[in-house]
Amino acid sequence: MNPLSPQQVRDLARFVALTRDRELNCSECRDAAGELAERRLAGLPLDTTLERVEHHLQLCPECTEEFRALERVLREST
């Protein structure tokens, strides 16, 4: 494997800066992702749980990839 690229170093620094004592894991994030996507689409306010889902998305590229796909589906289904 290669040494880290500048972008990967930036990612590492960002992850360390944004981490919190309590974080959701991927399956907890997925459980609430549907609600977050619906409320964002409707422009509704987010509660603490959904704010924690957003936080997980900032740290997890795979959940982010899936969340974007879900948002697209919801946008195109309404």
Added chain:
Amino acid sequence: MPPPEPGLPLDWPESLRAADNGAAIVVLRTHLAVRLRVALSDRTDVSEAQIEDFVQESILRVLSQLDRYAGRSRFLTWATSVAINVAFTELRKKRWQDVSLDALVEAGRHLTEEPLAEEAPSGGDEERTRLLESLREAIALHLTERQRAAIAGELQGLPFDQVVSLLGTNRNAAYKLLHDARLALRRHLIAGGTSAETIRTVFAP
């Protein structure tokens, strides 16, 4: 809200839990097939047969995980998120790289050996350079070999399931490993006299 189509189950989770859930499954299948096609529409590497497989697998997953649906979104939204996870997890497997655990551990060790370099650090970024050096130090001092390996894999874009598999663990344990590592690194920076606020400003502007 428009009236439900004839034949559309009104109460999704219950109609799927029922012994005679055949009709509900047919409707679910139709919806998931349409929705997965939208979700995957920008991917050129997915065949029609694969989408059919994803839909089939998604239905099984939805049925086995009905208890996870808490009713806080529409049922179909939740089922779609399950289906997207099924499809993307499978598609990521194609991106698995030919990497051994030894190579991953080696990559983790690299993190401690050389400065965490960024492109042409500008003169004004002394704080950032100092913090990055402190971060490298913390990786060497406070992380286990497995944590370093997991971080290296994550940063290099290995699918998370591959990192999990190489480490011989499960997703939740691997996530905790990474989370504990990030916390340890942050604690080291804070112990060195940098406030959480400064770390955020410098590293996550």
